[in-house]
Amino acid sequence: MISLPTRKAWPALLALAALILVGAGCKDFFKDPQLTSIAISPAAPTVAIGSATTLSAKGTYDDNSTKDITSSVTWLSNNTAVATVTSKGVVTGVTNGSTTIQATAANGVTASVTIAVGNAVVLQTISVTPLTASVATSGTQQYMATGHNSDGTTSDITASVTWTSSSTTVATIDSGGLASVIGTSGQTTNITATSGSIVSPAAVLTVQ
Numbered sequence: 001m002i003s004l005p006t007r008k009a010w011p012a013l014l015a016l017a018a019l020i021l022v023g024a025g026c027k028d029f030f031k032d033p034q035l036t037s038i039a040i041s042p043a044a045p046t047v048a049i050g051s052a053t054t055l056s057a058k059g060t061y062d063d064n065s066t067k068d069i070t071s072s073v074t075w076l077s078n079n080t081a082v083a084t085v086t087s088k089g090v091v092t093g094v095t096n097g098s099t100t101i102q103a104t105a106a107n108g109v110t111a112s113v114t115i116a117v118g119n120a121v122v123l124q125t126i127s128v129t130p131l132t133a134s135v136a137t138s139g140t141q142q143y144m145a146t147g148h149n150s151d152g153t154t155s156d157i158t159a160s161v162t163w164t165s166s167s168t169t170v171a172t173i174d175s176g177g178l179a180s181v182i183g184t185s186g187q188t189t190n191i192t193a194t195s196g197s198i199v200s201p202a203a204v205l206t207v208q
Contacts, residue, residue, distance in 0.1 A: 048120035
């Protein structure tokens with residue numbers, strides 16, 4: 001004959017049963033989050049030949065958390081003749097073209113981006129506007145420098161060039177291209193913008 005637990009034993013048995021039920025319902029509670037996807041940034045990278053850019057990988061997990069996994073994924077370039085990639089996601093351009101860079105996690109989740117490699121864009125000439133200006137004593141004139149690049153594009157480089165006035169007794173010019181006139185009527189000075197070895201044609205500033 002099977003004997004039933006005593007009344008004193010019931011609380012302990014009920015507590016044990018509750019633990020079993022809770023454990024069954026929360027069997028995944030202590031399970032580590034699982035990586036579900038990888039996002040590589042930038043999404044459309046470019047790099048010049050001989051230059052490098054760094055990619056990053058962000059992992060998304062099944063608990064909706066995210067984490068930087070740049071250093072833990074395996075990086076691969078599908079065409080190392082075009083670009084190589086290090087274990088830290090640093091891509092170096094080798095020659096003109098494009099290649100797919102792939103990041104793969106230990107559990108097999110993968111992502112990829114296409115990287116374009118081309119010649120470096122080089123500043124070729126600088127133009128300054130206005131080319132001629134007439135300003136009264138104590139007045140100011142704002143100049144703008146435009147960079148003309150090897151790929152045919154132009155860019156505002158006013159803030160990055162070195163500005164020069166050929167006669168600082170006539171006008172001075174600050175790092176932002178703002179000339180301040182201090183000379184007398186009829187005097188002139190030449191305003192130029194320089195970047196490296198490239199110097200713009202002179203813009204003539206005349207005092208009214």
